[in-house]
Amino acid sequence: MKVFSLSLLSLFLGLALAGANPLPKEPGSKITRNEAQHIALRQSKDARVTAAKLATIEGKKIWVIEIAQGKREKTVHVDAVSGRVVSTQKK
Numbered sequence: 001m002k003v004f005s006l007s008l009l010s011l012f013l014g015l016a017l018a019g020a021n022p023l024p025k026e027p028g029s030k031i032t033r034n035e036a037q038h039i040a041l042r043q044s045k046d047a048r049v050t051a052a053k054l055a056t057i058e059g060k061k062i063w064v065i066e067i068a069q070g071k072r073e074k075t076v077h078v079d080a081v082s083g084r085v086v087s088t089q090k091k
Contacts, residue, residue: 029080036063040076
C-alpha cells in the first residue's frame, strides 16, 4: 500500500511540475521580464533594476529596463523577441 501511495504521489508531483511555468512570457514576447533584466544588467557592474515594462515601440515589442548604478541612472531597451539590446539612454 505504501509503494502504491508513494507512486501515485510521485506521479501527481511530476505532472504538476511539468505543467508549471515559473516565468511566464508576455504576449508577443519570447524573452521574459527576468531574462530582459539580466541582459540589461550585463552592461553595468554593481547595478540594480529599478523598473521593467513591456512596451510597443515602432511596432516592435521592447522591454524597457531602468537601471540604477550608484547615482547614475539609465534606460536599456531590449528587443522582446531576439533579446538584443536595441538602445541605451543615460538620464
